[in-house]
Structure formats: structure tokens, C-alpha cells
Amino acid sequence: MSRLRDALDRGEFVITGEVAPPHGTDYSAMRASLDTLGPLCHAINITDNQGATLHLSSLAASKAALEAGYEPIFQQTCRDRNRLALQSDLLAAWTLGLENVLMVTGDDPRSGDHTKAKGVFDLDSTQLLAVAKGMNEGVDMNGSELTGATGFLLGGAMFPEAEPWEIQLERAVQKAEAGATFFQTQAVMDTDKLARAVDALAPYGVKLIASILLLKNGRVIDFVNTKLAGMMIPDHIGSRIKGAADPMAEAIALATEQVREIRDIAHGVHVMPLGADDVVERILEGAGL
Amino acid sequence: MIVTKPRDWARIKANLESIDAKSVFLMGCGQCATVAHTGGEKELAVAKARLEADGYQVTGWAVGEVACHLGGTKLETRKHFGSVDAADAVVVLACGAGVQTVADAVKKPVFPGLESAFLGTVLRSGVYEERCQTxxxxxxxxxxxxxxxxxxxxxxxxxxxxxxxxxxxxxxxxxxxxxxxxxxxxxxxxxxxxxxxxxxxxxxxxxxxxxxxxxxxxx
Structure with missing residues (x-):
């Protein structure tokens, strides 16, 4: 039984984190990250060639996380595989004991390290969610019966701060109707907008896990603003960190405030410490978790 | 329409050198490539001058009504049979379909003179945007x-x-x-x-x- 599903069903405030598989075959850095974040979280996202840059597959790394004693959220992007490969990997994931899946579109190959790659996008994330929901019901995308169904907890991504909001909301509703039962958001900067999203999606019975990003220095802020798709750090937050005597301490204080606020609004928090895994425990404790 | 853009001149020359061609017949297209200003009469004149400056003999040129129409292109090349026959190679300033149609119509080695970019809309003269993947x-x-x-x-x-x-x-x-x-x-x-x-x-x-x-x- 998925611990994440269990906690969400019980109405417990959940904590998720994420680790990146290695760019190579040496799991030691990922393992170290898992050993720091894993004990603090209900589940850990295992990213899928994030930022369109080459990493070991999320499928294998998710299995490795499971074997290490942590509960993974297997991420699948639509960028690198067609509908046959996506379905085949989903079947494989279930047999490997992976119970949580997050379906995302995926960054465009032009933004990654293999800029000459072809983006597949045979399915989009809404369609992929519907396919996975079908697999939970025992059929493949063609409606053909599977010899053994899956039983995934299905998640999608959404961005509470995206404008135009009506279009973002419509998209999230589509994903919920396609099969998503939880959402993980992009990093939240404005908790009023997070509350707006939680309220708007409440009728669909989906749970929202809001992300926070540890803005540990000015460089990270500039990186997010220039390199990360669909993200912008507002000036008041940027200047708070950049102007602080100790930016890391300020970032921890900010993250702690954010988690505390999110706790009153959303169903969980997703922590993205950008390498500073060792401060996550302090942030969560500071926020009363 | 099918939007084309000029092919790297060094590649065209390398293609001609690969068969040791000394003389060239040029073909354009009266439709898309003319509208895109890549394979009409003016562009053929420019290509001719450039080839001659590089030491090639241009035996003749033709802009058929529609390069990708096999019947029309056969007719057009027949009209210019002498100059096509005198050339070592044919360079076609048209889209990939046009190049292949010419290659079917003549017995000479045929090389592309343009790159096919996309099927799109002419927003205004010289400004094109891709619109259809067919x-x-x-x-x-x-x-x-x-x-x-x-x-x-x-x-x-x-x-x-x-x-x-x-x-x-x-x-x-x-x-x-x-x-x-x-x-x-x-x-x-x-x-x-x-x-x-x-x-x-x-x-x-x-x-x-x-x-x-x-x-x-x-x-």
C-alpha cells in the first residue's frame, strides 16, 4: 500500500521531496540525498531526465529508492517516449513495486543538454494520465484487457500562480478528470494564489501538494528567473534573500514561513532544497512538522 | 505554401564536385519558391551568375509552372532538352518534392539548390511562419x-x-x-x-x- 496514498486518504499533511538520478551509474550521491530527505518525507519524487538533461532512468532509480527503504514517486515525462514505451514502462513500474506516478509534459529538448534530440510528445500529460487510469482499470490505451492491472496513485503537475488563471485551472480540471488524484505544484511564491487553487480544485476531490524552493543565494534566484521554465521569483522575495547578511539563514527562514503557511492551506508540501538537503529537517521542524 | 530557404552554397558546390560536374542546368519553380523569392527567375539569375563566377558553365535555365507536377516538369525539361542534355548536372531551386520530380523527369544527376523549411503562411513579403504539419x-x-x-x-x-x-x-x-x-x-x-x-x-x-x-x- 502506498504510504503517500494512505496519508492523503487519512487527511494527513504530507511531505514529499525529490532526488535526481545520477548522470552515470554511480548511485552514491542520490543515495546520500535519499538518506537525508527520505526519513523526513512520505515519498520522494524521482525525476525523469529533468530539465531535458540526461540522467539514469527514473524507473530504475525509483526501484533503487524503494530498495533503499524509501517510497518513490516515479516521474514520467511525455518528452522522451511514445505511447508504447510509456505504457510498457508503466507496466514495468507496477511489477517493480512502484505505486506512485507523477505525469508531466517535460521540458523541451532545446532547453537541455541534448539540444539536437527529437521531442516525442506522442501523448500529452492529460492523455497519459487517462492511459494510466485505464491501466488501473485493467485495460491498455486501446481498451485491450491487460493480464494483470496496475493500481497506481496518479499525480499531475499544476501551477497555482500561472496566468491566465482560468486557462491553468481548466487544464488542472482536465487532468483531474483524466485521472490525477493529487497535484504537485511548481514552487509557490504567493500563498493567496495557492489558496485560490486549492479552493477551485476542491470540488474535484484532488489533493494539492505545494512546492517550496530553497532560495539559498542570489545565484539560485537568478538561475530560476532566467533558466527555469514557468518560474519567476518576485522582487520582494529576491531582494529579501539578496540583501540579507546571511542569505542561507534568510532562505531557511523564508522557507519555514512558507511551509507554515502552506500547512494551513494545502494538503502537503513538496520540498526542493536544490542541494542543501541538510537544512530540510530544520525547515520542517521550524514549521511545526 | 511550402517555404524554402537557400541551401549552403558550399554544399551545392561539393555536390557538383562529387561528380566532377563542369556544366549545370538550373531549374526553379513558378509556385512556392517564386513566392518565397528562393526559386523564381530572379533567384535563378543570381544562382547562374554565382555558378559562372565559380567557373561552371550554365547551359540554360527554366522556371516551370509547378516544379512538383510530373507531367508539367517533363514537358518543361523536354522544351529545354538540348541544354539539359549538355549539362553534367541539374540544380533545382525548389522544395524537396520539386527536386524529386525533376530527378524523375531527367536522366541527369539532380541536386537540391534549396532547403525545404515548412508548410506555412506568408505573413508579409519575406516573413513566413510554419502553420501545418500535414x-x-x-x-x-x-x-x-x-x-x-x-x-x-x-x-x-x-x-x-x-x-x-x-x-x-x-x-x-x-x-x-x-x-x-x-x-x-x-x-x-x-x-x-x-x-x-x-x-x-x-x-x-x-x-x-x-x-x-x-x-x-x-x-
Whole structure:
């Protein structure tokens, strides 16, 4: 039984984190990250060639996380595989004991390290969610019966701060109707907008896990603003960190405030410490978790 | 129309050198390549001068009505039989379909003089934008006449993706997100866009495409 599903069903405030598989075959850095974040979280996202840059597959790394004693959220992007490969990997994931899946579109190959790659996008994330929901019901995308169904907890991504909001909301509703039962958001900067999203999606019975990003220095802020798709750090937050005597301490204080606020609004928090895994425990404790 | 752009001149020369060609017949196209100013009479004159400056003899040139029309192109090359026959190679300033049609029509080595870019719209003279993938499974009825397969860099049927910021595209940050445009136009027309567009049927676009409207019923 998925611990994440269990906690969400019980109405417990959940904590998720994420680790990146290695760019190579040496799991030691990922393992170290898992050993720091894993004990603090209900589940850990295992990213899928994030930022369109080459990493070991999320499928294998998710299995490795499971074997290490942590509960993974297997991420699948639509960028690198067609509908046959996506379905085949989903079947494989279930047999490997992976119970949580997050379906995302995926960054465009032009933004990654293999800029000459072809983006597949045979399915989009809404369609992929519907396919996975079908697999939970025992059929493949063609409606053909599977010899053994899956039983995934299905998640999608959404961005509470995206404008135009009506279009973002419509998209999230589509994903919920396609099969998503939880959402993980992009990093939240404005908790009023997070509350707006939680309220708007409440009728669909989906749970929202809001992300926070540890803005540990000015460089990270500039990186997010220039390199990360669909993200912008507002000036008041940027200047708070950049102007602080100790930016890391300020970032921890900010993250702690954010988690505390999110706790009153959303169903969980997703922590993205950008390498500073060792401060996550302090942030969560500071926020009363 | 099919939008073409000039091919790297060094590649054209390398193609000619590969068969040790000394003389060239040039062919253009009276349709798309003429409109795109890449393979009309003016561009052929420029190519001719350039070839001659590089030491090639240009035996002649022709701009047929439609380079990709096999019958018309055969007729056109027959009209110029002497100069085609005198050339070591034919360089075609047309799209890939035009080049292949000429290659079918003459017995000489044929080389492309242009690169085929896309099927698009002339926004104004010299400004072109890709609009159609000829996917064979059109969704323009659902998307207010704006093709997401072509104009969304990821080709998503249901969007926007998570990278959309303030209505702008993640990949081409100076462009409005296609899905935002689609939804706005649908709303302006009082049409709803809540249904999910199903995954594309890629089987209708298996290569090579072929259509024969002459096949009679019962045959």
C-alpha cells in the first residue's frame, strides 16, 4: 500500500521531496540525498531526465529508492517516449513495486543538454494520465484487457500562480478528470494564489501538494528567473534573500514561513532544497512538522 | 505554401564536385519558391551568375509552372532538352518534392539548390511562419483554426504546459502560448474548449503518403 496514498486518504499533511538520478551509474550521491530527505518525507519524487538533461532512468532509480527503504514517486515525462514505451514502462513500474506516478509534459529538448534530440510528445500529460487510469482499470490505451492491472496513485503537475488563471485551472480540471488524484505544484511564491487553487480544485476531490524552493543565494534566484521554465521569483522575495547578511539563514527562514503557511492551506508540501538537503529537517521542524 | 530557404552554397558546390560536374542546368519553380523569392527567375539569375563566377558553365535555365507536377516538369525539361542534355548536372531551386520530380523527369544527376523549411503562411513579403504539419488528422475544428501540433513547440494537443508564464511560451519566450491563443479565440467566438482532445492517430501519416483519386469504385 502506498504510504503517500494512505496519508492523503487519512487527511494527513504530507511531505514529499525529490532526488535526481545520477548522470552515470554511480548511485552514491542520490543515495546520500535519499538518506537525508527520505526519513523526513512520505515519498520522494524521482525525476525523469529533468530539465531535458540526461540522467539514469527514473524507473530504475525509483526501484533503487524503494530498495533503499524509501517510497518513490516515479516521474514520467511525455518528452522522451511514445505511447508504447510509456505504457510498457508503466507496466514495468507496477511489477517493480512502484505505486506512485507523477505525469508531466517535460521540458523541451532545446532547453537541455541534448539540444539536437527529437521531442516525442506522442501523448500529452492529460492523455497519459487517462492511459494510466485505464491501466488501473485493467485495460491498455486501446481498451485491450491487460493480464494483470496496475493500481497506481496518479499525480499531475499544476501551477497555482500561472496566468491566465482560468486557462491553468481548466487544464488542472482536465487532468483531474483524466485521472490525477493529487497535484504537485511548481514552487509557490504567493500563498493567496495557492489558496485560490486549492479552493477551485476542491470540488474535484484532488489533493494539492505545494512546492517550496530553497532560495539559498542570489545565484539560485537568478538561475530560476532566467533558466527555469514557468518560474519567476518576485522582487520582494529576491531582494529579501539578496540583501540579507546571511542569505542561507534568510532562505531557511523564508522557507519555514512558507511551509507554515502552506500547512494551513494545502494538503502537503513538496520540498526542493536544490542541494542543501541538510537544512530540510530544520525547515520542517521550524514549521511545526 | 511550402517555404524554402537557400541551401549552403558550399554544399551545392561539393555536390557538383562529387561528380566532377563542369556544366549545370538550373531549374526553379513558378509556385512556392517564386513566392518565397528562393526559386523564381530572379533567384535563378543570381544562382547562374554565382555558378559562372565559380567557373561552371550554365547551359540554360527554366522556371516551370509547378516544379512538383510530373507531367508539367517533363514537358518543361523536354522544351529545354538540348541544354539539359549538355549539362553534367541539374540544380533545382525548389522544395524537396520539386527536386524529386525533376530527378524523375531527367536522366541527369539532380541536386537540391534549396532547403525545404515548412508548410506555412506568408505573413508579409519575406516573413513566413510554419502553420501545418500535414498530419492528416486535423484538429483545427477544435482549436479555433490555430494548429497546436505545429505552433506549440511541444505539439501538445491539450495545453498549456507547465512552462507557460504570463501567457507566454516557455520555449519561444517572445511568443504567446498557442494554447492561450486558442482558448482566447474560442472564447471570443463563444465556443467552449473543455473537452480533452484525444491522442493523435499517427497511422494516417505513415510514410510514404499516397493518394489516388482515380481509383474507380469496385476496383
Amino acid at each position: 498530419c492528416g488528422d486535423c484538429v483545427l475544428d477544435l482549436t479555433a483554426g490555430i494548429c497546436p501540433v505545429t505552433t506549440c513547440p511541444k505539439g501538445l494537443l491539450n495545453g498549456p504546459c507547465g512552462g507557460m508564464w504570463n501567457g507566454m511560451c516557455e520555449v519561444q519566450t517572445d511568443r504567446e502560448c498557442t494554447h492561450v491563443r486558442i482558448k482566447r479565440r474560442l472564447a471570443e467566438q463563444g465556443r467552449s474548449a473543455t473537452r480533452v482532445i484525444p491522442a493523435k492517430d499517427n497511422s494516417v501519416k505513415l510514410k510514404p503518403g499516397s493518394i489516388n483519386t482515380r481509383e474507380r469504385k469496385g476496383q
